[in-house]
Amino acid sequence: MARRGTPEVNASSMADIAFLLLVFFLVTTTMDVDSGLSRKLPPPIEDNEEKKDIDIKERNVYVVLLNMNNALLVEGREMKIENLKEGAKEFIENPLNNENLPEKKNKDIDFFGNYPVSKGVISLQNDRGTSYKLYLQVQNELIAAYNELRNEKAMQKWGKKFDDLKKIQKKAIKKIYPQRISEAEPKNIGEN
Template structure:
């Protein structure tokens, strides 16, 4: 009986298949990325920034132990939102000119104490966040979220008073219109201009 020889495996074809599989996985595999807070960075400009009065700056510092110091006073994270609202909504003076206006006016929609030692107007209220090099990223994000909640609450309140819906609902209605409804666009811009989100992040330092 004749001896049957085993057929040889074409190694070249196997290499081609392995290469194709590698390309397939590279194309189809997704990679996890760190989540964060979406922000639009300011464009570089040669124009000198205006001088900001100290009373119009709300200083938030986070030390390496993830503790908050707000306006040189220790504060718990749970109290940050209300403190930020009190500062932004103080309305103690004249604001920057609103769109379509040449001069600034007092804030007739603010509900604050109108403390002359605190911010003049939401259009001038700057929140400055300083973190330590040792600050945990989670703490930094939590602080930013509380500050964003402060702006959201103020915008929702004003939008409810002026347009009968929250700002969150207004933005959603504008998005649902494929951003084409001009009347909704103007309302969104009006609320944003009334309570502009002005948060300044400084480079990490050594915070005591």
């Protein structure tokens, strides 16, 4: 006798349905990863705390000024943005122990022993009229200067790039080249 089960559902259109959904998700997917320059803002100044000028010697400060016409003034001289990285590197490293470049202080650092660490600070000041594009380029160059120095040191010591080092090694290198970029309190120059 003919056994009558339920008739089989035609599954050939299953693929089409699945394709339709697939295309929908393909189109809506945005695979962009958010990336950018990470910075840390200085903590807010307490109201009761008197604004005191911290005494830093002039030779220890690398002044970078950006004006509203997007011109760059570094240590009192105009500079092109392409040269900023080299300038900053020379300032931080001070290879010849120049009188006008930052002092060094010997510190005990893992792996390196007693190592002279530069006291240099980069001070970045911008006007309200400066374009954001240029500001970010300058930030980028300054960070690049630090990153290159760290990479060079890592290469010299371990023959590896900074990013490939172990955590404690990274920490030691960071102590040798601490990232010190200070942004001055905003000043109102010109229109509000």
